[in-house]
Amino acid sequence: MAAISASMVKELRERTGLGMMECKKALNEADGDVEVAIENLRKASGLKAAKKAGRTAADGVVSVKVADDNSYAVVLEVNSETDFVARDEGFLAFVSKVLDKAFADKQSDVAALMSGDLEGDREALVQKIGENITVRRAAVVEGGVVDGYVHSNNRIAVVTQLQGGGDAELARDVAMHVAAVNPQVINPDDMPAELVEKEKEIIKAQPDMEGKPAEIVEKMMMGRINKFLKEGSLVEQPFVKNPEIKVGKLAADAGATIQSFVRFEVGEGIEKETVDFAEEVAAQVKASSKG
Numbered sequence: 430m431a432a433i434s435a436s437m438v439k440e441l442r443e444r445t446g447l448g449m450m451e452c453k454k455a456l457n458e459a460d461g462d463v464e465v466a467i468e469n470l471r472k473a474s475g476l477k478a479a480k481k482a483g484r485t486a487a488d489g490v491v492s493v494k495v496a497d498d499n500s501y502a503v504v505l506e507v508n509s510e511t512d513f514v515a516r517d518e519g520f521l522a523f524v525s526k527v528l529d530k531a532f533a534d535k536q537s538d539v540a541a542l543m544s545g546d547l548e549g550d551r552e553a554l555v556q557k558i559g560e561n562i563t564v565r566r567a568a569v570v571e572g573g574v575v576d577g578y579v580h581s582n583n584r585i586a587v588v589t590q591l592q593g594g595g596d597a598e599l600a601r602d603v604a605m606h607v608a609a610v611n612p613q614v615i616n617p618d619d620m621p622a623e624l625v626e627k628e629k630e631i632i633k634a635q636p637d638m639e640g641k642p643a644e645i646v647e648k649m650m651m652g653r654i655n656k657f658l659k660e661g662s663l664v665e666q667p668f669v670k671n672p673e674i675k676v677g678k679l680a681a682d683a684g685a686t687i688q689s690f691v692r693f694e695v696g697e698g699i700e701k702e703t704v705d706f707a708e709e710v711a712a713q714v715k716a717s718s719k720g
Contacts, residue, residue: 526550628654
């Protein structure tokens with residue numbers, strides 16, 4: 430019997446999306462031949478999950494768990510392919526199980542989090558539901574006063590951290606604001622230099638800048654940059670529950686400063702596949718006619 434190397438198992442896992450032990454067993458039965466292993470798995474209908482492993486999982490839910498003493502919290506995103514599955518009881522039970530483990534271990538490394546029984550649970554759920562399911566990311570926020578907010582659709586979750594004062598209610602209010610307004614940074618000075626430079630280029634290229642003296646362009650640009658920084662900075666934004674006060678002042682009045690926030694929105698940054706169903710049907714018809 431051929432020796433089964435780690436690289437062979439890795440290749441089969443990447444090509445099928447199945448678990449390590451299942452891939453190793455298939456390779457043993459196929460005497461180390463990856464192609465035969467794939468064929469055997471297909472014959473055994475074991476590739477139900479793998480056939481979907483390449484599909485984009487850009488739906489799903491986010492969830493938050495906060496310590497009773499508000500000393501730390503965990504925020505998690507788990508993806509599915511459709512919002513239908515995102516409402517499935519089995520899927521939500523899996524999310525809860527992953528969240529509990531991340532919370533208990535204060536674990537934000539997804540690979541480490543899923544290294545035990547949870548990966549087996551995920552694979553079993555994929556087989557049962559018939560959609561790709563991925564634990565995308567987790568974050569742990571610890572220290573000071575921490576609280577979180579999950580929007581009612583379970584698609585936006587925020588955890589905020591206060592230092593120096595304030596209470597859980599204030600942290601939760603700030604988290605709600607972050608969920609609604611989506612600031613880029615806490616303070617204007619935190620805005621990445623590359624984003625500021627890009628914004629300057631955009632402003633300079635605007636039609637009303639054309640033909641103006643350089644000093645006028647510079648003055649107008651700086652005014653708009655300052656507006657851009659204020660609009661994107663949490664402490665400078667009007668508080669959603671009371672626009673008469675800025676979020677920074679709200680915190681300062683409670684003797685607190687906003688130390689950090691983490692905002693997860695389901696699917697953000699994931700490039701979703703666009704399926705042309707007419708083209709897909711035409712291709713299937715063409716293929717069947719050749720048969």
